[in-house]
Amino acid sequence: MNADKPxxxxxxxxxxxxxxxxxxxxxxxxxxxxxxxTYETIFVDDGSxxxxxxxxxxxxAVNPHIKGIRFRRNYGKSxxxxxxxxxAQGEVVITMDADLQDSPDEIPALYRMIIxxxxxxxxxxxxxxxxxxxxxxxxxxxxATARLxxxxxxxxxxxxxxxxxxxxxxxxxxxxxxxRYIPIxxxxxxxxxxxxxxxxxxxxxxxxxxxxxxRMIKGYLDLISVMFISRFGKSPMYLFGGLGTLMFLLGGGTxxxxxxxxxxxxxxxxxxxxxxxxxxxxxxxxxxxIGVQLFLAGFLGELIGRNSTDxxxxxxxxxxx
Ligand code: UDP
Ligand code: MG
Numbered sequence: 001m002n003a004d005k006p007x008x009x010x011x012x013x014x015x016x017x018x019x020x021x022x023x024x025x026x027x028x029x030x031x032x033x034x035x036x037x038t039y040e041t042i043f044v045d046d047g048s049x050x051x052x053x054x055x056x057x058x059x060x061a062v063n064p065h066i067k068g069i070r071f072r073r074n075y076g077k078s079x080x081x082x083x084x085x086x087x088a089q090g091e092v093v094i095t096m097d098a099d100l101q102d103s104p105d106e107i108p109a110l111y112r113m114i115i116x117x118x119x120x121x122x123x124x125x126x127x128x129x130x131x132x133x134x135x136x137x138x139x140x141x142x143x144a145t146a147r148l149x150x151x152x153x154x155x156x157x158x159x160x161x162x163x164x165x166x167x168x169x170x171x172x173x174x175x176x177x178x179x180r181y182i183p184i185x186x187x188x189x190x191x192x193x194x195x196x197x198x199x200x201x202x203x204x205x206x207x208x209x210x211x212x213x214x215r216m217i218k219g220y221l222d223l224i225s226v227m228f229i230s231r232f233g234k235s236p237m238y239l240f241g242g243l244g245t246l247m248f249l250l251g252g253g254t255x256x257x258x259x260x261x262x263x264x265x266x267x268x269x270x271x272x273x274x275x276x277x278x279x280x281x282x283x284x285x286x287x288x289x290i291g292v293q294l295f296l297a298g299f300l301g302e303l304i305g306r307n308s309t310d311x312x313x314x315x316x317x318x319x320x321x
Contacts, residue, residue, distance in 0.1 A: 005089055005090065005091055006037075006038040006039050006040050006065075006089060006090045006091075007037045007038050007039060007090060007091055007092065007111065008032065008037050008038070008039040008040070008090045008091075008092055008093075008094060008107070008111060009039070009040050009041075009042060009087075009088035009089060009090030009092070009093045009094070009166075010028060010039060010040070010041045010042065010093075010094045010095075010096065010107070011042045011044065011081065011084035011085065011088055011093060011094070011095045011096075012024070012041065012042065012043050012044065012084075012095070012096055012097070012098050013044045013046055013077050013080030013081055013084065013095070013097070013098065014043060014044065014045055014046065014048065014052055014080075014098035015045075015046040015047065015048055015052075015074060015077075015080075015210050016048045016049060016050045016052060016207060016210070017048070017052055017098040017099055017206070017207060018048070018050045018051045018052045018055050019205075019206035019207060020098055020099050020100045020205065020206050020207070021043070021052065021055045021056065021059065021098060022055065022059065023100060023205075024098060024100055024104070025041065025059050025063070025066070027104045027105075028041060028104045028107070029063070030104075031104045031105060031107050031108065032107065035107075035108045037107075037108075037111070039065055039090065040065050040066075040067055040088075040089065040090060041063075041065055041066050041067070042067045042068070042069065042084045042087055042088060043056045043059075043066065043067070043068045043069070043098075044068075044069045044070075044071070044080040044081070044083055044084045045068065045069065045070040045071060046071050046074055046075060046076065046077065046079070046080040047070075047071045047072065047073040047074035047075065048074075053068070053070050056068040056070075067087065069083050069084065069087060071083075076176075076177065076179075077177075077179045077210075078174045078175055078176055078177055078178050078179040079174075079175070081095060081174045081179055081182075082173065082174045082175065085169035085170070085172075085174070088166070088169060090166065091115070091165075091166055092110075092111050092114045092115065092163055092164065092165065092166065093163070093164045093166055093168075093169045094107055094110060094111070094161075094162070094163045094164075095160060095161065095162050095164075096160055096161045097160035097161070099204050099205070099206070099207065100202060100204070100205045100206070101130070101160070101201060101202050101203070101204055102124065102159075102160055102161040102199070102201070102202075103161075103199065103200045103201075103202065105200070106124065106161060106197070106199045106200065109197060110122050110124075110161075110163035110197060111163065113163065113195060113197060114163050114164070114165050117195075118193060119163075119165070119193045119194070119195045120164070120165045120168050120186065120191035120192070120193045120194060121162065121163070121164050121165070121168055121182075121183060121186050121191060121193070121194045121195070122162065122163045122194075122195045122196060122197055123154050123156060123157070123159050123161075123162050123183055123194070123195070123196045123197075124156065124159040124160075124161035124162060124196070124197060124199035125154070125155045125156045125159065125196045125197065125198050125199060126156055126159055126199060126201035127155070127198045127199075128201065129201050130201055130202055130203035130204075131201075131203075135209075138215075138216050138219075139156075139158070142157070142158070142180075142216075142219055142220075142223070143155060143156060143157055143158075145220075145223060146180075146181065146184065146223060149223070149226075149227050150181075150183070150184045150187060150226075151187075152183050152184065152187055152194055154183055154194070154196050155196060156196065157180060157181060157182075157183055157184075158179070158180040158219075159199070161199055162182065164186075165191075167317070168186050168189070168191050171189045171190075171191075171314045172185040172186055172189050172314075173185070176222060176225075177218050177219070177222050178222060178226070180219055180222060180223075181222065181223065181226050184226055184230070185226075188230050189314055190317070233305075234305065235302075235305075236297070236298050236301025236302060236305065237298040237299065237301065237302045238298075239298065240294045240295065240297045240298025240299075240301060241294075241295055241298040241299070242298075243291075243294050244290075244291045244292065244293070244294030244295030244296075244297075244298060245291065245295065246291070247287045247288075247290050247291030247294060248287070248288055248291030248292060248295065249291075250284075250287050250291070251283075251284045251285065251286070251287030251288035251289075251290075251291055252284075252288060254280060254283065254284035254287065255281075255284045255285075255288070258275055258278065258280065258281055258284065262275065
């Protein structure tokens with residue numbers, strides 16, 4: 001292992017958290033030095049409009065273990081984590097919120113769970129939460145759904161406090177608002193040892209929450225994307241082509257039936273009903289058209305997948321040279 005690799009990379013996404021930063025950094029510094037860890041702290045300023053970046057600069061001026069990344073505008077927590085992960089060099093990468101709701105005192109135990117107990121990812125579980133009911137209730141619902149669809153037994157998917165084995169963060173791509181589902185992304189990437197640890201949570205001390213009510217809608221839509229991509233992302237044709245073929249056959253079969261029915265009536269000398277008088281005819285046409293559309297959607301999906309340059313990027317775990 002690389003000798004100058006620090007034990008810990010602490011990645012902290014922040015958006016307008018100027019008041020919290022000095023206190024948070026002092027606390028982190030105390031914990032890591034007490035435990036004898038080598039570390040780096042990476043502050044990712046997600047386009048703050050207050051003086052957060054100046055605060056990060058002044059902290060970094062007196063502590064060589066502090067790194068900063070600044071976005072030109074607000075891109076969101078997922079983007080901030082993505083860039084923090086790309087820059088992280090430690091054996092264990094720990095993420096925590098900047099608002100002092102997550103306690104740095106949890107760091108040593110999280111580190112041990114990764115290094116000694118062999119977990120790939122440990123998620124903090126805010127068993128006793130200090131957040132308003134309007135947030136904790138929807139969150140319960142989210143977590144129940146996420147547990148159900150992913151099969152990962154976590155109580156708290158979206159906790160900002162998490163610890164990762166270094167190669168986990170290098171093999172997942174957190175984009176959009178996917179920071180809520182990182183354990184699911186990790187599971188797809190083949191990391192199976194996902195655990196949780198009950199952590200202390202505190203009420204927000206300064207400022208206010210950066211996510212509004214839209215978090216619920218976005219969260220659900222993202223969960224649907226996550227489910228879709230995990231099942232069909234690599235082979236959209238299996239879903240769309242399958243459904244399309246089914247619809248097409250259904251519509252085609254019905255049309256055939258209508259034609260045969262008409263011909264048989266004619267041959268018996270009966271006066272058949274006009275095809276356009278029958279609801280079944282319209283259903284059949286709609287089914288054929290939708291079937292072709294679905295099939296095309298699958299085909300386009302395959303073409304797009306074929307064009308993506310990084311589709312085989314994250315396959316390999318270890319090699320012997
Ligand atoms: N955050 C961010 N970009 C954003 C929104 C939030 O980097 O667009 C950071 C924020 O500064 C904090 C963490 O993400 O460090 C969690 O945000 P917040 O405390 O507002 O979320 P909550 O605790 O209400 O879930
Ligand atoms: Mg918070």
